[in-house]
Amino acid sequence: MTTRGKNGIAVFLGGVVPPSEAEERMAEQVGGLLAAAGLSLLHGGYNGLMEDVARGAAAKGGIIAALTLAGKRAEWGEFNKHVTEATYLKTLGARLDHYFEHADVVVAMGGGVGTLHELAAALYYGGNIRPIPVWITGPTALNLLSFLRQEMWLFESPTRPLDFISEIPTATDFASVLSRFLTGTDGGEA
Numbered sequence: 001m002t003t004r005g006k007n008g009i010a011v012f013l014g015g016v017v018p019p020s021e022a023e024e025r026m027a028e029q030v031g032g033l034l035a036a037a038g039l040s041l042l043h044g045g046y047n048g049l050m051e052d053v054a055r056g057a058a059a060k061g062g063i064i065a066a067l068t069l070a071g072k073r074a075e076w077g078e079f080n081k082h083v084t085e086a087t088y089l090k091t092l093g094a095r096l097d098h099y100f101e102h103a104d105v106v107v108a109m110g111g112g113v114g115t116l117h118e119l120a121a122a123l124y125y126g127g128n129i130r131p132i133p134v135w136i137t138g139p140t141a142l143n144l145l146s147f148l149r150q151e152m153w154l155f156e157s158p159t160r161p162l163d164f165i166s167e168i169p170t171a172t173d174f175a176s177v178l179s180r181f182l183t184g185t186d187g188g189e190a
Helices: 021-036 049-059 092-102 113-128 139-150 171-183
Strands: 009-013 040-043 064-069 085-089 105-108 134-137 165-168
Touching: 009 021, 009 049, 009 092, 009 113, 021 040, 021 049, 021 139, 021 171, 040 049, 049 064, 064 092, 085 092, 092 113, 105 113, 113 134, 113 139, 134 139, 134 171, 139 165, 165 171
Parallel strands: 009 040, 009 105, 040 064, 064 085, 105 134, 134 165
Antiparallel strands: none
């Protein structure tokens, strides 16, 4: 179980191989903003953008929880040094369920196929199971979202609104969306 910050839990989805130095810096800023806002960070716990967001959260005294699969430590390596607690689950399905059952908001940046899988699950969960905000941030994830919409993998209909998805291009925009989320004015667009 992840320790809940005073304003809840932010699940972070981001890759081991950062798309760019700019996205690394942005992930660190995002982590700092989340922790300063009183949100715990729940992520895979490894390196890359996960470590960058954790570094930012740690700098603001945040709770940083890792969620991974039992028995993968030898293959996937050690957690980044900022992790303050860890949960190990037996299956990938249990891991995804844990993420989204505990999330107050999901933040997604660029990544590989693992991040793509997690993001697809977050979009399905947010649109069909429980309306949790999914914030797509950074150029790589925003390009993916644009592609998914253009190719009709993701589209709005009367029975499937997409108002839980926010497109957040910059850290400044992220701070604005986060502020509105915390005050309950909306969780929407930057």
